Amino acid sequence: MPRDSRLIALEEDGRRTIERPENSGRYKLIAIDAYDAEGIPAALRGADFFALVKNDLAAGGLLVANIAGNSAEEDRELRRELLVAFSEARCFHAKESTNVIVIAAKDGAESLDKLAERIKKDANKLSEKLGYDLTPALDQEIKCLP
Numbered sequence: 277m278p279r280d281s282r283l284i285a286l287e288e289d290g291r292r293t294i295e296r297p298e299n300s301g302r303y304k305l306i307a308i309d310a311y312d313a314e315g316i317p318a319a320l321r322g323a324d325f326f327a328l329v330k331n332d333l334a335a336g337g338l339l340v341a342n343i344a345g346n347s348a349e350e351d352r353e354l355r356r357e358l359l360v361a362f363s364e365a366r367c368f369h370a371k372e373s374t375n376v377i378v379i380a381a382k383d384g385a386e387s388l389d390k391l392a393e394r395i396k397k398d399a400n401k402l403s404e405k406l407g408y409d410l411t412p413a414l415d416q417e418i419k420c421l422p
Contacts, residue, residue, distance in 0.1 A: 291319040294328045301334050308341040315346045321354055326361035333382040338391065343367075344375040351376055355420050364388055367420040378420065 286293060290310060293299065306329055310320045319325070329339055339362065343354045355378060359365060362380035366388055370377050381387030403409045 291325065294325075294332050299332045301332070303332050304334050304337050306333060306337070306339050308339070311342070311344045315350060316344070316354065321357060323357045323360035326358045330361045330380075330382055335383065336387055337382045338387070339378070339380045339382075341378045341380075342370070342375055343378055344373075352421065359420060365420050366392065367418050369416040369418055371416070376418070 290308070294306075308320065308329075310316060326339075333339065339358075341358065343351055343358075355365070355367065355376070358378060358380060362382075362384075364384045365378050365380040368377045368379075369375075379388065379391065381391065
């Protein structure tokens with residue numbers, strides 16, 4: 277991960293971190309990529325978990341989650357749980373994978389529309405910076421709940 281003074285990466289128990297009252301409204305971005313062969317741990321899923329995540333986001337904050345259940349039904353259930361807390365989300369198929377990347381904004385659809393517009397506008401520059409071509413993923417948007 278590139279160093280950036282604006283980025284603070286936490287490597288600790290995710291559930292305990294978001295349950296701390298002092299983290300309310302603290303984060304501009306929360307990224308979740310927590311799964312293994314067993315799927316996503318119970319502590320890091322459920323409508324209550326995603327409500328806590330939303331609470332910890334600052335105004336205009338974003339959740340980016342890699343949803344990778346063990347089945348299509350589990351993937352849909354995870355997205356349903358997320359949409360209880362976040363009324364609007366954008367979902368994308370991850371390139372060369374069955375994973376789904378979900379982007380949700382604390383402030384709802386308007387923030388997501390602005391984000392989509394910004395990403396599309398700056399996709400080439402961002403792709404170069406990350407070393408990963410994002411432009412095919414922008415064409416892979418799917419309904420979050422089919």
